[in-house]
Every structure is written in structure tokens, then in C-alpha cells.
Amino acid sequence: MRQSFHDRDALLIVDVQCDFLPGGALAVPDGHAVVPVLNRYIAHATEAHVPVFASRDWHPHGHVSFRQRGGPWPVHCVTDTEGADFAPDLELPSDAAVISKATTADADAYSAFAGTGLADTLRSRNVQRLWIGGLATDYCVLNTVLDARKANFEVLYLDDGSRAVDVKPGDGARAVARMREAGAIPVRLADVE
Ligand code: ZN
Numbered sequence: 001m002r003q004s005f006h007d008r009d010a011l012l013i014v015d016v017q018c019d020f021l022p023g024g025a026l027a028v029p030d031g032h033a034v035v036p037v038l039n040r041y042i043a044h045a046t047e048a049h050v051p052v053f054a055s056r057d058w059h060p061h062g063h064v065s066f067r068q069r070g071g072p073w074p075v076h077c078v079t080d081t082e083g084a085d086f087a088p089d090l091e092l093p094s095d096a097a098v099i100s101k102a103t104t105a106d107a108d109a110y111s112a113f114a115g116t117g118l119a120d121t122l123r124s125r126n127v128q129r130l131w132i133g134g135l136a137t138d139y140c141v142l143n144t145v146l147d148a149r150k151a152n153f154e155v156l157y158l159d160d161g162s163r164a165v166d167v168k169p170g171d172g173a174r175a176v177a178r179m180r181e182a183g184a185i186p187v188r189l190a191d192v193e
């Protein structure tokens with residue numbers, strides 16, 4: 001289906017951070033492939049004067065999600081470390097709004113809406129529909145999309161601008177199915193005019 005950026009849209013780029021790229025602490029397979037694709041979506045959004053939001057994992061040392069504390073993940077995206085930086089070739093506009101999540105030691109958050117006030121921020125900017133993609137499909141993108149739908153935003157899911165961890169094979173495909181069931185519409189660059 002053809003899609004284009006409109007008034008009342010926002011582009012939300014989820015966790016495209018160095019630790020989630022190949023060579024990072026918690027690398028998503030093929031994760032770097034999203035960067036040039038997302039740059040094209042950013043260019044389309046900017047051209048249409050659509051605001052760009054970028055979420056990031058922003059953990060203190062000793063975060064509850066780390067294995068040292070019994071969590072599922074290696075140490076990653078610690079505040080003010082290189083691993084927490086956005087991908088260096090991600091072309092975020094200078095006025096992109098950065099959403100930091102899971103910023104306290106004892107709570108994790110996969111969703112960019114969790115504890116960030118993002119829904120209110122979007123409503124205050126009159127946003128009705130979100131274009132959402134990034135890393136990783138089966139965790140932070142999935143939970144962000146589901147929360148966006150619960151908060152009654154329309155959602156376009158950037159199918160070519162996202163990659164899955166696939167801890168269990170098929171996790172990514174199952175996540176896409178869940179997002180579609182929740183009403184998110186998959187979109188690819190070739191659909192954008
Ligand atoms: Zn994390």
C-alpha cells in the first residue's frame with residue numbers, strides 16, 4: 001500500500017545504538033542494515049516537516065537487565081558510554097527528540113512509552129500516527145508498537161527498517177504477526193512516495 005508522511009505524523013526510531021550493532025555488546029544480527037534505510041525514512045520525514053523521535057536504552061551501571069543481576073542480557077547501553085551512542089552514521093536531524101528509557105537501576109523497559117511521558121509529548125505535538133522502526137523487532141520495536149496502539153496512535157511499522165534478535169528462531173516473525181494483529185501496518189521504503 002502506498003504511504004506518505006502527513007501532518008500529524010511522527011517518525012520514531014527505536015534504539016539504533018552502537019551496542020545493538022555488529023561488534024556491540026548485544027549485537028542484533030544484520031543490525032547495521034537498518035541505518036541507511038532509516039536515513040531514507042528520516043529524509044522523507046524531514047522533507048514533509050514531520051518530527052523525528054529517537055529512543056535509546058540508557059542504563060545505569062548494575063542495571064536489573066544485566067546478567068550480573070540475574071537479568072537476561074550482557075551489560076549494554078550504559079549511560080554515557082560509546083555503546084549507548086546512536087549509530088554514528090544514523091542521520092538524526094539536529095532537532096530530533098531523544099527519548100531515554102530504562103534509566104533507573106531496578107526497572108527495565110523495552111517500550112519507548114514506558115515511564116518516558118512519550119504519549120503525552122506526542123499528543124501535545126498533535127501527533128496522531130507513528131512510523132516506527134529500529135532495533136530490535138522482537139523486543140523494543142514490538143513493545144513500542146504495542147504501547148503506541150494501546151495509546152490509540154495509528155502505527156506504520158518499518159518492516160525494512162527493523163531487525164530481530166531471534167533468540168528463538170521465528171521470534172521476529174512472531175513479533176511482526178503480533179504487531180499486525182494489534183493494527184500496525186507494515187511499510188517498506190518502496191511503498192513511500
Ligand atoms: Zn537494555
